[in-house]
Amino acid sequence: MEARQGLVILSASFDRSHEQWPEIRPENPVPTFVVFGRSNVGKSTFIGRMLGRPKLVRASRTPGRTIELLRFQSTWRTGEDVEAQKKHHIYIIDTPGYGYAQRSKKEIEKCSRMLSDVSLHPPAAGVAVFLWDIRRKPKEEDLGLVRDLSETWPHLQVILTKSDKLNKSGRQKARRDLAQLFESPVVMSGEGHAASSQAILALAKRLEEVV
Ligand SMILES: Nc1nc2c(ncn2[C@@H]2O[C@H](COP(=O)(O)OP(=O)(O)O)[C@@H](O)[C@H]2O)c(=O)[nH]1
Numbered sequence: 544m545e546a547r548q549g550l551v552i553l554s555a556s557f558d559r560s561h562e563q564w565p566e567i568r569p570e571n572p573v574p575t576f577v578v579f580g581r582s583n584v585g586k587s588t589f590i591g592r593m594l595g596r597p598k599l600v601r602a603s604r605t606p607g608r609t610i611e612l613l614r615f616q617s618t619w620r621t622g623e624d625v626e627a628q629k630k631h632h633i634y635i636i637d638t639p640g641y642g643y644a645q646r647s648k649k650e651i652e653k654c655s656r657m658l659s660d661v662s663l664h665p666p667a668a669g670v671a672v673f674l675w676d677i678r679r680k681p682k683e684e685d686l687g688l689v690r691d692l693s694e695t696w697p698h699l700q701v702i703l704t705k706s707d708k709l710n711k712s713g714r715q716k717a718r719r720d721l722a723q724l725f726e727s728p729v730v731m732s733g734e735g736h737a738a739s740s741q742a743i744l745a746l747a748k749r750l751e752e753v754v
């Protein structure tokens with residue numbers, strides 16, 4: 544099991560997948576991270592890191608182009624101070640990426656219906672996690688989704704992926720610009736352990752807020 548300062552992942556497994564949000568949306572106030580973002584932004588990679596199981600997410604997806612929601616369960620122990628550490632059962636949900644050019648019109652519509660259903664009906668203890676490629680400039684579609692999430696969800700965390708693709712000054716500038724555009728604080732994630740740890744620790748802090 545993976546150990547990080549402030550977070551230990553005690554267990555992780557695939558729970559279920561479904562095309563309907565009501566079948567996936569937890570009934571109980573279990574802390575639930577729902578990961579949104581364009582296709583290829585790094586959702587599966589990041590969730591693999593949140594679970595401490597890089598291959599679990601890919602292996603859980605039905606082969607082909609099925610548009611579905613994937614639910615994982617995990618147990619996290621959080622807290623810097625060993626005495627005050629807490630154990631949490633959590634859910635992590637992978638959503639279909641939007642903006643994938645190879646999809647048919649019917650698939651695009653299905654995907655966008657599903658995403659609006661999810662974004663409009665957050666679970667009781669829901670944290671929306673919006674991933675964004677640090678090198679890209681958001682369009683109105685992206686800004687609109689983030690705006691909706693920040694209005695509807697109790698908590699929102701924007702995470703900038705692929706920060707390893709820019710140099711230090713490029714990263715700092717992009718981070719400032721994107722925080723302003725998304726009107727939300729952002730954290731960075733990238734290739735390698737240290738970079739993703741920072742973002743996952745930000746989520747562990749969010750967890751303390753929802754429980
Ligand atoms: N350099 C870099 N590549 C990444 C990062 N995260 C994901 N990738 C790569 O981006 C591609 C898409 O990632 P994936 O997790 O499948 O994206 P998804 O479509 O949002 O689930 C894969 O080739 C990943 O290896 C990152 O932080 N840095």
Ligand SMILES: [Mg+2]
Pocket residue numbers: 586587588
């Ligand atoms: Mg994926």
